[in-house]
Amino acid sequence: MQQICSNAVEQTFAQIGNRVDRFELWGGSTVTKLDPGAEFSALIGEENVLTDEAARSGYAHDRLPYANFRAREGALVGTLPGLVLRPKTTEEVAAVVRKAGELDLPLIPYGRGSGVLGGIIPLGNELMLDVRRMNRILELDRENHLVTVEAGMHGEDFEDALNAQGFTCGHLPQSLTISTVGGWAACRGGGQESSRYGKIENIVVGLKAILPDGEVLDIRPLPKRASGPSILDLIVGNEGTLAVITQLTMRIWTLPEAEEKIVLALPDREAALNLGRKIMQAGLHPRIVRLYDEKETAGRTEGIAAFGDRPVMANIVLCGEAAIVAAEAVIVREFAASVDAVETETRPFDEWRKSRYVSITKQWLEKGYYNDTIEVTVNWTKATSLYDTIAARIAQVAPDAHFSAHWSHVYPEGVCQYMTIRLPPMDQAKALPLHAELWEIATGETLAHGGSIAHHHGSGLFRGPWMDGEHGAGMEVLRRIKAAIDPQNLFNPGKLGFPPRPNAIDPYRDRSTHEQ
Ligand SMILES: Cc1cc2nc3c(=O)[nH]c(=O)nc-3n(C[C@H](O)[C@H](O)[C@H](O)COP(=O)(O)OP(=O)(O)OC[C@H]3O[C@@H](n4cnc5c(N)ncnc54)[C@H](O)[C@@H]3O)c2cc1C
Incomplete structure (x- = not known):
């Protein structure tokens, strides 16, 4: 498996790199020659159909490091999108999807392009469906602790709006300021406070999405169900390959009344991992657990004596009702003593918190x-x-x-x-x-x-070669679901290990030869 993956990725991306010039020439030409711009303008307004190359260039890749490396040399990993479409409502998305189906033009949903696996990279002039005009909170349901929000809402704006009402949704990725709510769900993301609030799949309880035939999928925000496999789970994490998410209903929590920060120096990594395990297996709900190896500890703890003979750091932050926080803190300190940890000043955590949304x-x-x-x-x-x-x-x-x-x-x-x-x-x-x-x-x-x-x-795109190794027989289940829901292969083709369209860049073309 390891050898397969190595060859696949190496060959795949080296090959794409070598073929870049050809694809740059393709940029926009096939689709714009067909000129479906007018057809989409009739549905969402001319000003929301971007055709010029400069605008389309802004959608050529996300933050996939490999794409950034290639961009440093002036090269693209894929193509430009054929058109950029900016619908405003669920109904407009449905209309655009139906029209794309009629014209047999594939499309890619776009949040803010903060993804790091090449999820939005066009492989053959796909239409880019930029959902950022869908950016409103539709309902704050205080009694059921639910919020319904449009998928294109900016992450930080969303959390700020909730905070202003005394709530949090608890999903705080490092990319909060550069991502959308829909992108979080589409990628099955995890925020920095996941140990308390869960990953996005624990937070999203309902959604609206458009399927490849233009049908609206409406999953009601109910507590739990036992009515067959979870359709919600199929859509959360689909990365635009099965559905365009247009609305999400998410759990919310009241902002915590109390907080306690515990910064620890530990003798080694094993002790830190044991501490994390004990805390979670005891059923505690820390908002933050951050355990660092020696190198990352050293970069954050300069001048703090405790790390001299204990080179590994743990940051544990508890929050919630004051009485619960106090009780949990006692337990965490007991666990810390059992792994020979020493409590020290909270400066490393405070500094991390100040720059928690900044990427290096x-x-x-x-x-x-x-x-x-x-x-x-x-x-x-x-x-x-x-x-x-x-x-x-x-x-x-x-x-x-x-x-x-x-x-x-x-x-x-x-x-x-x-x-x-x-x-x-x-x-x-x-x-x-x-x-x-x-x-x-x-x-x-x-x-x-x-x-x-x-x-x-x-x-x-980038993890495609390992999807069979990840899922085993389950990958064939996913492929069949994809083929059944999206027989034209319209939605984000070539991602998640699914097949690309004919004539598009095929990142998996040589994979079978490497498997022998
Ligand atoms: C500095 C940095 C830090 C990061 N930190 C974190 C982190 O802490 N936690 C984390 O989970 N991720 C993190 N990421 C990754 C990334 O930000 C997340 O995956 C984010 O959820 C992507 O959101 P986006 O709106 O930018 O989506 P995009 O990058 O635009 O799209 C990502 C994928 O989702 C699909 N998609 C987007 N919107 C929709 C929609 N409405 N319907 C269907 N499919 C859609 C796209 O087609 C694409 O396949 C980080 C990235 C960076 C650059």
């Missing part, structure tokens, strides 16, 4: 580095071995590479390992295969450790 990737990119992040999940029993194995293998193949990790999404049964990999500035011809090899090591070892290849970033 851009600064590395600007300096010519190849920076990337990979988040996977694994059971507690395999967590230490997963880290050690990946760290050792990366050091072997790329001694100059940076590798570090933290664990900030914890569950009773296991943990998300969030890894940063970074290659120093070098020729791209050398860097890209090496970058692919680091991905193969991290992802292949995750599968070998029985883990999942993705915790919250989604799969998009």
Whole structure:
């Protein structure tokens, strides 16, 4: 499996890179020659159909690091979208989808392009369906603790509006300021407070979405059901391949009345992981659990003596009713003592909180580095071995590479390992295969450790080659569902390991030969 993945990714993206010029020439030409612009203008207004190249160029890729590396060299991974369409309502989305079906033109839903797996990259001049004009909160239901919001609403605006009413939705990704509510659900995202509020699939309880035939799917926001498999679960995480989400109904919570911050220095990573496990298995509800390896601890704790002989940091933050917070704090401190942790000043946490929505990737990119992040999940029993194995293998193949990790999404049964990999500035011809090899090591070892290849970033384009390894027979189930719901392959073709359209860039073209 590992070898397959390595070859697939390396060849796939090297190949796409080599073919870039051809695809740049294609940019917009096939679709704009057909000129369906007028047809869509009749549905959503001429001003909401963007045809010029400059506007379409802004939608050529998301924040997939590989695409950013290629962009540094002036190259595209895919094509430009044929047109950009900006509908305002669920009905307009339905009308656009029906028209796209009639014209047999594939489309890609677009939130704010903050995805990091290439989910919105057009592979053959797809229409880009920018949902950002759908940006209102439709209902705040205080009694049932639910909010209904349009999918294109800006994440930070949404959370700010809830806070102003005394609520939070509890989904606070690092990308809060650059993403949409619909994008969170489409990618099955996870926020920084997931240990208290859950991932987005625990928060979204109902939605409206448009299926590839233009039908409106309306999932009512009910507590729980036992009426067959969950359709909601099929749509949350579909990344635009099965449905365009137009509205979401989400749980909300009152803003917590009390908070307690506990910053700990621990002897090693194993102690930190044990602490996280104990906290979650005891049924506590911390809003933040952040466990850092030695490298990430060192970068955050300069000048704090406690980390001299205890080089690993844990930040635990409790919140809620004051009496519960006080009781949980007693238990956390008992657990901390049992793993030989020492409590220290809260400065590292306070500093993290101030910059919690700021990404450091851009600064590395600007300096010519190849920076990337990979988040996977694994059971507690395999967590230490997963880290050690990946760290050792990366050091072997790329001694100059940076590798570090933290664990900030914890569950009773296991943990998300969030890894940063970074290659120093070098020729791209050398860097890209090496970058692919680091991905193969991290992802292949995750599968070998029985883990999942993705915790919250989604799969998009880049993780396609590993989707069979991830799901086994389940991937064929997904392929059949996709083929049944979307027989024309209209919705975001070529993503999530699904087949691309004929004549589009096929990122999986050579995969079968590598599998032998
Ligand atoms: C610096 C940085 C930090 C990040 N931190 C986090 C984090 O903490 N947690 C986390 O979960 N993610 C994180 N991400 C990843 C990314 O921000 C999330 O995946 C986010 O949910 C994507 O939202 P978006 O609106 O930008 O979607 P886009 O990037 O526009 O789209 C992502 C995918 O979803 C599909 N899509 C978008 N909207 C819809 C819709 N309405 N209906 C159907 N499909 C749709 C697209 O077609 C695409 O496949 C981070 C990214 C960056 C760059």
